[in-house]
Amino acid sequence: MIAIPLFKRNMVSSIKLSIIFIAVLTMYTAVIIYMFDPEMAQMLNDYQEMMPGLMAAMGMSGDTGTLIAFINTYLYGFIMLIFPMIFSIVLVNKILMKYIDSGSMANLLASPNS
Numbered sequence: 001m002i003a004i005p006l007f008k009r010n011m012v013s014s015i016k017l018s019i020i021f022i023a024v025l026t027m028y029t030a031v032i033i034y035m036f037d038p039e040m041a042q043m044l045n046d047y048q049e050m051m052p053g054l055m056a057a058m059g060m061s062g063d064t065g066t067l068i069a070f071i072n073t074y075l076y077g078f079i080m081l082i083f084p085m086i087f088s089i090v091l092v093n094k095i096l097m098k099y100i101d102s103g104s105m106a107n108l109l110a111s112p113n114s
Contacts, residue, residue: 013095014095017094025083032074041070
């Protein structure tokens with residue numbers, strides 16, 4: 001059984017962090033869509049041919065001729081995978097470490113909540 005008041009308190013305390021990450025991802029998505037230029041597709045393909053290892057390491061390898069392919073390559077290649085991972089690490093540290101540092105984790109573990 002989860003402690004609903006504790007859950008609500010933790011979710012309210014993480015709203016500011018959530019809004020920051022959502023704003024950054026929204027801004028990045030808008031910039032990527034705005035940057036799409038069909039004439040630039042050949043230049044990006046040339047970059048991929050010159051530096052295939054570097055572009056593949058960032059998850060930016062693939063066709064960039066259409067808007068959907070461009071979004072798939074540059075938006076979901078690296079940032080949309082890394083940012084949620086960073087968000088979850090920061091949120092876990094913020095929520096869990098607060099109780100461990102203050103010494104109240106023992107009280108939470110001793111409570112009858114599962």
